[in-house]
Amino acid sequence: xxxxxxxxxxxxxxxxxxxxxxxxxxxxxxxxxxxxxxxxxxxxxxxxxxxxxxxxxxxxxxxxxxxxxxxxxxxxxxxxxxxxxxxxxxxxxxxxxxxxxxxxxxxxxxxxxxxxxxxxxxxxxxxxxxxxxxxxxxxxxxxxxxxxxxxxxxxxxxxxxxxxxxxxxxxxxxxxxxxxxxxxxxxxxxxxxxxxxxxxxxxxxxxxxxxxxxxxxxxxxxxxxxxxxxxxxxxxxxxxxxxxxxxxxxxxxxxxxxxxxxxxxxxxxxxxxxxxxxxxxxxxxxxxxxxxxxxxxxxxxxxxxxxxxxxxxx
Numbered sequence: 001x002x003x004x005x006x007x008x009x010x011x012x013x014x015x016x017x018x019x020x021x022x023x024x025x026x027x028x029x030x031x032x033x034x035x036x037x038x039x040x041x042x043x044x045x046x047x048x049x050x051x052x053x054x055x056x057x058x059x060x061x062x063x064x065x066x067x068x069x070x071x072x073x074x075x076x077x078x079x080x081x082x083x084x085x086x087x088x089x090x091x092x093x094x095x096x097x098x099x100x101x102x103x104x105x106x107x108x109x110x111x112x113x114x115x116x117x118x119x120x121x122x123x124x125x126x127x128x129x130x131x132x133x134x135x136x137x138x139x140x141x142x143x144x145x146x147x148x149x150x151x152x153x154x155x156x157x158x159x160x161x162x163x164x165x166x167x168x169x170x171x172x173x174x175x176x177x178x179x180x181x182x183x184x185x186x187x188x189x190x191x192x193x194x195x196x197x198x199x200x201x202x203x204x205x206x207x208x209x210x211x212x213x214x215x216x217x218x219x220x221x222x223x224x225x226x227x228x229x230x231x232x233x234x235x236x237x238x239x240x241x242x243x244x245x246x247x248x249x250x251x252x253x254x255x256x257x258x259x260x261x262x263x264x265x266x267x268x269x270x271x272x273x274x275x276x277x278x279x280x281x282x283x284x285x286x287x288x289x290x291x292x293x294x295x296x297x298x299x300x301x302x303x304x305x306x307x308x309x310x311x312x313x314x
Contacts, residue, residue: 004034007108022098030105032248037070037113043240069214073207074110081204157286164290201276209288211237212267230289
């Protein structure tokens, strides 16, 4: 993270951007984003090291396996900020620096995370649970219990896809209703942080789905059924998803409960991100695999219909 932030400062200097409330707000949020790529890459490399692969070889294998995933995540996040970069008027001029600073941080983080030099040197050659302290082992046991609970509930969710889809549709309807009734205005203090917070949440939620679906597609190519592939993908990507979410939450909490000059501008943004992250995380962990299987069934039926049509015409 420090290297990504330092690189962002260099890019800001070259583009003539200054340090102000908006750029600092963007850098605070960026602390949660820039660790995303590093966590995904490092977690995959550590997985190979724990299996006995040498550090140098594990770094190259791990970076190559998740390279496309990390690239897709970064592009999707930058694409989310395009409406802000292209926004006109006073609001566009005000938040253009915010969006540009975040985009620069994500781009620098992508370059740093896909350079496996540090990952080939810093991690331990062999993993030994005894070397962890009591606090580390306590965290590991807690996370393992959470993951086991997620495994059980995920299996239940995949057995009841209609209920999950119904909850998803009700959530979409609730969002539309809340958008209609929420107070609106040209430039109130409560409005500019909803707007931007919702746009940021789009990128975060899409990132989690990319991590799951990309691994599921790769596992399907190796012979696993679609259900087993997405189930395994959700379990293997659960740790990095939770780690990146907590990192983003910590960055948003600083905005939500911060004080001082400009706090009235930052607080709505932080509250929107914190609340949105918690709710969207619970939804995407279950709706993404269900929707993936629905689309996969549609794809299989479409291909079967095309092949039957080709046989009949011949």
